[in-house]
Amino acid sequence: SATMPEFFSKRFESRSLKLAASMIIFIFLIPYTASVYNGLSRLFSMAFAVPYEVCIIVMALLTAVYVIAGGYMATAINDFVQGIIMIIGIIAVIAAVLNGQGGFIEAVGKLAQFESDIDVTLGQPGAFTSFFGPDPLNLLSIVILTSLGTWGLPQMVHKFYAIKDEESIKTGTIISTAFAVIVAGGSYFLGSFVRLFDDASLHNEAGGMIYDMVMPHMLSTLPDILVGVVVVLVLSASMSTLSSLVLTSSSTLTLDLIKDTLVKDMSEKTQLITMRVLIAFFIVLSVVLALNPPTFIAQLMGISWGALAGAFLGPFVYGLYWKKTTKISVWASFIVGIGITIANMLIGFTSPITAGAMAMLASLVVVPIVSLFTPKLTVESTDAIFECYSETVIVSKKKSLEP
Numbered sequence: 001s002a003t004m005p006e007f008f009s010k011r012f013e014s015r016s017l018k019l020a021a022s023m024i025i026f027i028f029l030i031p032y033t034a035s036v037y038n039g040l041s042r043l044f045s046m047a048f049a050v051p052y053e054v055c056i057i058v059m060a061l062l063t064a065v066y067v068i069a070g071g072y073m074a075t076a077i078n079d080f081v082q083g084i085i086m087i088i089g090i091i092a093v094i095a096a097v098l099n100g101q102g103g104f105i106e107a108v109g110k111l112a113q114f115e116s117d118i119d120v121t122l123g124q125p126g127a128f129t130s131f132f133g134p135d136p137l138n139l140l141s142i143v144i145l146t147s148l149g150t151w152g153l154p155q156m157v158h159k160f161y162a163i164k165d166e167e168s169i170k171t172g173t174i175i176s177t178a179f180a181v182i183v184a185g186g187s188y189f190l191g192s193f194v195r196l197f198d199d200a201s202l203h204n205e206a207g208g209m210i211y212d213m214v215m216p217h218m219l220s221t222l223p224d225i226l227v228g229v230v231v232v233l234v235l236s237a238s239m240s241t242l243s244s245l246v247l248t249s250s251s252t253l254t255l256d257l258i259k260d261t262l263v264k265d266m267s268e269k270t271q272l273i274t275m276r277v278l279i280a281f282f283i284v285l286s287v288v289l290a291l292n293p294p295t296f297i298a299q300l301m302g303i304s305w306g307a308l309a310g311a312f313l314g315p316f317v318y319g320l321y322w323k324k325t326t327k328i329s330v331w332a333s334f335i336v337g338i339g340i341t342i343a344n345m346l347i348g349f350t351s352p353i354t355a356g357a358m359a360m361l362a363s364l365v366v367v368p369i370v371s372l373f374t375p376k377l378t379v380e381s382t383d384a385i386f387e388c389y390s391e392t393v394i395v396s397k398k399k400s401l402e403p
Contacts, residue, residue, distance in 0.1 A: 003252045004154040004312060011319045011385060012327040013377060020334060022252045024311055025154050026282070028341075029249045032304030033242060033286035040238040041290070046216035047231050053291060060287045063242045068276050079243075083179060089229055090186040096226045097218070101196060110196055141302075141357035146184070149305045149360055152313030155248035194218060250278035303341060306356020310337025314363035318371070323382045329370035333363045 005025065009018035041055035101107035116124045132139055150156055163169060197218045204210055219230050254275045259266045266274075315330040337359045344355035376382070 003248075003255055004157050004316065005252055006255065007157075007319070008315065008330060012325075012330055013381060014327050014330075017327065017330055020331075021154075021312070024334065024338065025252045025308065026249050028304050028307040029155070029245050030282070030285050030289060030304075031300045032308075033245045033249075033282070034289035035300035035304070036238050036241050036245070037286060037290035038300065040234060042213065042216050043219070043231060043234050046220050047227050056287055056290050059238070060283050063246060064280055064283050067243050067246050067279055085232060087179065087182050089232065090183050090190075092226060092229055093219070093222070094186055094190055096222050097190060097193060100221055101193070107193055107196065111193070114195060138351060138353060141351070141354040144357040144360060145302060145305050145309075145353055149309040149313070149356070152309035152311075152316055152360065152363070153305065154252065154308065154312065155244040197221065246279050246282055249282045250275045253278050300352075302352035302354075302356040303345065306352065306359045307338055307341040310340060310356065310359025310363050312337070312363075313360050314365075314367035317364070318367045322368070322371075323386060324371050324376055325367060326371045326374045326376050328374040329367045332366050332370045336362050336366050 003022075005018040005021035008021050009015055037056050037059055040059055041052050044050060044055040044059075045052045098104050098107055101110060113125050116122055163172070194214055197214075199217055202210055202213050202217055219227060222230065254271055258274060259271065263270070311334045314333045315325070318325040319330070340355055340359040340362060341352075344350060344352060349355075350358075377385075
C-alpha cells in the first residue's frame with residue numbers, strides 16, 4: 001500500500017473506506033498546513049518587517065515550486081539537511097536566550113520573583129503552584145497529540161518507504177529519538193522562560209494573550225545574526241512539514257479517489273499532472289485559511305491532528321497487528337474521530353487540543369469494542385493478509401539474534 005487509504009481498502013476489502021479516508025485526509029490536512037504558514041509568516045514579519053499577508057503568499061509560492069519541481073526525493077533529502085539545521089538552531093537559540101537573561105541560574109532566579117496566583121500562596125514570590133502548570137489537562141493533551149497522534153497521521157506513512165533494510169530501522173530509531181529529545185525537549189525548555197519576556201504588545205484589546213506572538217517577540221530580543229539563524233531554523237522545519245503535507249494530500253486524492261473511480265485507466269503522466277494541479281489547489285485553500293485564521297496555531301494543529309489521528313489511529317494500529325479488526329469498527333472510528341472534532345468546533349465544549357487527544361484515545365477504545373460484536377473477514381482473507389508476517393527471511397549472522 002502506497003497510502004493509508006489504500007491500506008484500509010486492501011486490509012478490510014472495502015473501496016468505500018478508501019474513498020472516505022482520502023476525503024478526510026484532504027480536508028483536515030488544510031488547517032494543519034494553514035497553521036504552519038501562520039507560524040512561519042509571523043516569524044518572517046517580525047524578522048523582516050514584511051506584512052503578514054505577503055509572507056504567507058511568498059511562502060506558499062516557494063512551497064509550490066519546491067514540491068512540484070522536486071517531488072518525494074527532494075523532500076527526503078531536504079528532511080535530512082533541515083533536521084541538522086534544526087538541531088544546531090535550537091541549541092543556539094536556547095544558549096542565546098539564557099545568555100540574554102544572565103545565564104541559566106540568573107534566568108531561573110528571575111522566574112522565582114513572579115508572584116503566585118493561586119489562593120493558598122497568593123502573592124508570594126517564587127511559591128510552588130503546580131508541578132504540571134495552571135492547566136495540566138491541556139498539557140497532557142498536548143503530549144498525547146504530539147506523541148501518540150503521530151502514529152495515525154497519513155503523512156508519516158510514506159517515510160517508511162525510504163527504509164532500505166532492517167539495519168536502517170535500528171539506526172533510524174536511535175537518530176529519531178535523539179532528534180526528538182533535542183528539538184522537542186529544547187522547545188519545551190525554551191517555552192518555560194516565556195514569562196520573562198511579557199509585553200503589552202502580546203495582549204489583545206480584551207487583555208487576552210496573543211499566543212502566536214509570544215515566540216516571535218521572545219526571539220526579537222536576540223542579536224540579528226541569531227534571528228537569522230532562527231529564521232533558517234523555522235523555515236527548515238516548516239518546509240519539511242509543508243512538503244510532506246502537500247505531497248500526502250495531493251497523492252491520496254489522485255491515487256485513492258480520482259484514479260479508477262472518476263478516471264479509468266489513468267496513465268502515469270496524467271497522474272503526475274493531476275497531482276501537481278491538486279498541490280496548487282491545496283496550497284491555495286491553506287493560504288486562504290491562514291490569511292483568516294479562526295484560532296491560534298496550536299489549536300489549528302489540534303483540529304487537524306485530532307480529526308486525522310482520531311479517525312485513523314485505532315484502525316491503522318489494530319489493522320496492522322490484530323486479525324479480528326473489522327470493517328465496521330473502522331467506520332465507527334472514522335465517525336467518532338471526525339464527530340468529536342466537528343462537535344467541538346460547533347459547540348466548543350473544550351479546547352481543540354483536548355478534543356483532539358480525546359478523539360485519539362476514543363479511536364483506540366472504539367475499534368476493539370466494535371470489532372468484538374461485528375462481522376469479521378473470512379479466515380481465508382485474514383490469513384492471506386497476515387501471511388507476510390510468517391514469511392522466512394534470511395539475514396546474515398551478525399544481524400540475527402541467538403536462539
